[in-house]
Amino acid sequence: MPGSTAPAGYDAGKYPPFAVTVDLAVFTIRSGALSVLLVQRGSDPFEGSWALPGGFIEPDEDAATAASRELVEETGMEDAGYHLEQLRTYSTPDRDPRMRVVSVAHVAFAPDLPDPTAGDDAAFARWWVVEEILGDPDAPQLAFDHREILTDALERVRAKLEYTTLATQFLAEPFTLAELRSVYGAVWGVAPDRGGFIRKVLSTDGFIVADEHTAEADPRPALYRRGTATDLQPALLRPRAGEGPGEDEPDN
Incomplete structure (x- = not known):
């Protein structure tokens, strides 16, 4: 492999070894609530505690490949139909009691994700409403620094919905304007003003496009699909804060 031979005079033993993992904050919307996938650890450290899914990066993988592999293994999704991006690197020296472990955390979300199946190193896996984990003082404490990762991931997704069209990635196609608006309500905790939201969505070229199977009949509510635009x-x-949603008559 290119780069596998150390230069003459270089002593790798001068530096302590450490491992690199990926951790995944996987979001979906279930019963109208933003939910995150957690696994119950089946072994030490933190046996019995809830944690974000993830695992060690294999010697022949980069971080993106490892994250995609773990995502498919944990959710059963195919290699398409979801959004996956790197969040940040977490490298506090004592974040893992086993050894020095650096985590390259990722955010993922997709529509209608099924009930998960626990992997080999997990006792159980399930979806949790994000607000139950981060907003309830009696909620289970997450292993490692996964509460920090989850908090950062939630803010990333909330910000993404402000300046991109990625809200559509939470929905199976086709969808209604009301369903799209409900995504913002689930992620932000409050739905945007109805009138302003509809004007923004319909006036942004490529945000959504009419579903070709229903456009001619002009059904109410109309059905839409994702457009080609990416930025807002x-x-x-x-x-x-303190600003409530707009009127809630049916979105068309």
Whole structure:
């Protein structure tokens, strides 16, 4: 392999070994609530505790490949139909009691994810409502630094919905405007103003497109699919604290 031979005079033994893992904050919307996939650890450290799914990067993998592999293994999804991106690297020296472990955390989300099946190193796996984990003081404490990762991942997804069209990735196609607006409500904790939201979505070229199978009949509510646009300029900003959603008559 290229680069596998150390240069003359280089002593790798001068540096302590460490492992690299990937951790995944996998989100979906279930029964109208933003939910995250957690696994119950089947062995030490933190046996019995809940944690984000993940695993060690294999010698022949890069971080992106390992994250994709773990995502498919944990959710049963095919290698398409989901959004996956790197979040950040977590490298506090004592974050793992076994040895020095650096985690390259990723965020993923997709529509209608099924009930998970626990992997080899997990006792159980299930979806948790995010607010139950982060907002309830009696919620289970997550292993390692996974609460920090989950908190950062939630903020990443909330921000993504402000300046990109990725909200559509939470929905199976075709979908209604009401269903799309409900994604923002689930992720942000409050739905955007209905009138402003509809104007923004319909006036942004390529945000959504009419479903070709229903456009001619002009059904109400109309059905839509994802468009080709990726960015929102100007952004669709989150409602400010204390600012409630707009009127809730049916979205068309």
